[in-house]
Amino acid sequence: MxxxxxxxxxxxxxxxxxxxxxxxxxxxxxxxxxxxxxxxxxxxxxxxxxxxxxxxxxxxxxxxxxxxxxxxxxxxxxxxxxxxxxxxxxxxxxxxxxxxxxxxxxxxxxxxxxxxxxxxxxxxxxxxxxxxxxxxxxxxxxxxxxxxxxxxxxxxxxxxxxxxxSLSDVELLLGPVILEKRPELFREFVEKHIAEQKKILLAKKLNGIPCEREEKLISTLEALKEEV
Ligand SMILES: C[S@@+](CC[C@H](N)C(=O)[O-])C[C@H]1O[C@@H](n2cnc3c(N)ncnc32)[C@H](O)[C@@H]1O
Known part of the structure; x- marks a missing residue:
């Protein structure tokens, strides 16, 4: 108390x-x-x-x-x-x-x-x-x-x-307003999501599951990281 x-x-x-x-x-x-x-x-x-x-x-x-x-x-x-x-x-x-x-x-x-x-x-x-x-x-x-x-x-x-x-995959992940405003923690936030998506991608690849969605998301996130 x-x-x-x-x-x-x-x-x-x-x-x-x-x-x-x-x-x-x-x-x-x-x-x-x-x-x-x-x-x-x-x-x-x-x-x-x-x-x-x-x-x-x-x-x-x-x-x-x-x-x-x-x-x-x-x-x-x-x-x-x-x-x-x-x-x-x-x-x-x-x-x-x-x-x-x-x-x-x-x-x-x-x-x-x-x-x-x-x-x-x-x-x-x-x-x-x-x-x-x-x-x-x-x-x-x-x-x-x-x-x-x-x-x-x-x-x-x-x-x-x-x-x-509806929102795109990247908007769902990062938030449409966060994506637009790009606040102070944005770069770190994007990096965290890149790491998470890479883990998902690897697991899917190992199990032979299609992973085009993750590949596309990672490249979008990588591009965003370079912008900030
Ligand atoms: C982890 S605590 C979060 C407490 C506070 N809101 C915070 O963010 O620090 C989650 C609280 O939600 C309550 N809770 C879980 N399900 C609920 C529900 N369906 N309706 C109301 N309260 C709920 C739990 O009893 C618990 O006190």
Whole structure:
């Protein structure tokens, strides 16, 4: 338990995408450091801290009380966004989970398709699959960032538009906004993906599996690396 939660760079980066005056719902809040930070700093008007498990909900309650935020943050033990409808969030944060679980939580709730609701997502794995699913279901990626916190993490901000679309392999892998903005960590991020794709390529070659897709991706990534 901490009185003043100092956010790690990963959560601080996600917090930066939350809009001023937001009613923020943190799904999978665990310790609730993110909603505490957002409410104490005045960025969020109020927050709903959700978690499916009892331990995290208890931890969240304790930390919220210790930080004097009991009037601003409500804890809800629930699966994803179930029961968050009355809170009517403007911003929904889902950090620290796998990309596929994040997608499942998003598509299970009508809240995420409400006009103007911003989703702030930080997948630990399967970011390309998350992007692909978002685009196929009519969500649009409005912003993205890279942040170093030991390893490099990606943060994605998305909103529902109803327009279904798709991304190229390289856009799925690096993120369309990251690809356009080319932030500070971009070169290192590309190098990491080249190494990963080379491993996949080798494994496929050894097993006689066609690997044109990886070959094309690696050459695109190599070219991008040379540009920065
Ligand atoms: C690794 S922690 C991440 C905590 C925090 N969001 C962060 O990024 O540091 C994942 C949390 O998500 C919760 N969780 C997992 N599945 C969930 C679901 N379907 N709905 C709500 N919470 C869930 C877990 O109980 C756990 O507290």
């Amino acid at each position: 901490k009185k003043k939660p100092i956010l790690d760079p990963r959560l601080l980066c996600a917090a930066g995408f939350v809009r001023q005056g937001a009613r923020v719902c943190d799904v999978g809040c665990d310790h609730a450091y993110l909603p505490i930070f957002l409410c104490k700093s005045g960025r969020a008007e109020k927050a709903l801290a959700c978690d499916i498990n009892e331990g995290p909900c208890r931890r969240a309650e304790e930390n919220i009380k210790l930080n004097g935020c009991a009037g601003l943050i409500t804890v809800l033990r629930t699966d994803g966004l179930c029961g968050a409808e009355n809170f009517d969030p403007t911003d929904v944060v889902i950090c620290g989970m796998g990309g596929e679980l994040i997608a499942k939580i998003i598509f299970a709730s009508p809240i995420t398709r409400k006009k103007g609701v911003r989703l702030i997502l930080q997948p630990m794995t399967k970011a390309p699959a998350l992007r692909d699913a978002l685009m196929a279901r009519g969500f649009s990626i409005v912003d993205e960032a890279l942040v170093r916190d030991g390893r490099i993490y990606q943060v994605i901000a998305a909103e529902f538009t109803g327009r279904r679309s």
